[in-house]
Amino acid sequence: MKYEITGKTKLTALLGSPVSHSISPQMHNEAFHELGLDYIYLAFDITPDTLETAVAGLKAAGICGFNLTMPLKVHILPLLDELTPAARLAGAVNTVMVRDGRLIGHTTDGTGYMRSVTDAGFDIIGKKMTLLGAGGAATAICVQAALDGVAAIDMFKRKNNSWDKTEAFCDSVASETGCQIRLLDINNTNLLAESISESTILTNATSVGMAPNTALSPICDQSLLHKELIVSDIIYNPRETLLLKQAKAQGCRYFNGLYMLLYQGAAAFTCWTGLEMPVDLIKKKYFSN
Numbered sequence: 185m186k187y188e189i190t191g192k193t194k195l196t197a198l199l200g201s202p203v204s205h206s207i208s209p210q211m212h213n214e215a216f217h218e219l220g221l222d223y224i225y226l227a228f229d230i231t232p233d234t235l236e237t238a239v240a241g242l243k244a245a246g247i248c249g250f251n252l253t254m255p256l257k258v259h260i261l262p263l264l265d266e267l268t269p270a271a272r273l274a275g276a277v278n279t280v281m282v283r284d285g286r287l288i289g290h291t292t293d294g295t296g297y298m299r300s301v302t303d304a305g306f307d308i309i310g311k312k313m314t315l316l317g318a319g320g321a322a323t324a325i326c327v328q329a330a331l332d333g334v335a336a337i338d339m340f341k342r343k344n345n346s347w348d349k350t351e352a353f354c355d356s357v358a359s360e361t362g363c364q365i366r367l368l369d370i371n372n373t374n375l376l377a378e379s380i381s382e383s384t385i386l387t388n389a390t391s392v393g394m395a396p397n398t399a400l401s402p403i404c405d406q407s408l409l410h411k412e413l414i415v416s417d418i419i420y421n422p423r424e425t426l427l428l429k430q431a432k433a434q435g436c437r438y439f440n441g442l443y444m445l446l447y448q449g450a451a452a453f454t455c456w457t458g459l460e461m462p463v464d465l466i467k468k469k470y471f472s473n
């Protein structure tokens with residue numbers, strides 16, 4: 185059956201740069217089609233320099249909502265009228281909903297991640313997480329894990345110029361959620377070993393190991409990955425990173441970032457349409473591991 189654009193077709197979109205590799209257009213358009221919704225999702229290559237003009241134009245044209253990917257998740261903040269509590273805490277937005285001419289910023293990376301944990305068959309509520317990285321994805325995961333009731337999070341990053349800002353972020357999430365959050369130096373191997381030994385889950389939210397640098401892992405000493413540990417890498421290209429290969433060799437249970445990608449999209453879809461994305465169909469068509 186062919187897609188039919190009508191005079192009433194509602195526009196949704198992805199803004200970012202680059203965007204041509206993204207599977208979000210296929211995922212959303214397939215879901216709109218499956219549910220018989222008169223919506224379309226397009227990808228636009230937009231940089232921080234063109235963001236304000238693009239958003240004004242799309243808003244004037246009556247767009248329903250849009251996603252933001254790298255490098256725009258923080259640049260969008262001053263252009264928004266409202267933020268959800270999770271987006272405010274994370275300081276980043278990947279989904280915007282337009283309601284009565286107001287732009288409302290959401291973050292669905294964190295909910296997408298937490299749903300992928302459940303989908304993989306794990307329960308980490310009340311448990312401890314070792315979280316590697318402190319970029320856009322890591323902060324969204326940290327906020328949602330804390331909001332959902334993960335008891336303690338050790339966030340590891342390099343001691344570089346974003347350290348103080350990240351420390352302030354950790355303090356504010358800890359005080360607003362009651363989760364115990366520590367910011368630690370990723371190059372301190374003793375602290376990393378201690379944290380992993382106490383954790384139920386190790387989550388890699390750095391870009392280390394992502395294609396084309398597939399020979400790298402954020403964990404140098406594979407023996408730190410104890411048998412009871414769940415190892416999660418939010419990278420999905422490659423499907424099996426070196427970290428996940430190490431986890432497999434150590435006998436750990438593990439999963440990649442493919443379903444985080446699916447579920448962050450599903451949450452955006454619900455935000456715009458009020459309906460559940462038909463995730464089983466989308467999984468089968470676009471997300472085979």
Ligand code: NAP
Binds near residue numbers: 394446448
């Ligand atoms: P980002 O904001 O650029 O953050 C990158 C993070 O990686 C930073 O915390 C940075 O550490 C850390 N890092 C980079 N090189 C490092 C190194 N050599 N050693 C230690 N840490 C290093 O990027 P992002 O948007 O958060 O994305 C991070 C990864 O997640 C990417 O691979 C992306 O593809 C993936 N991702 C997946 C999904 C999904 O749906 N599955 C969604 C979003 C992102 P410092 O803070 O120490 O500088």
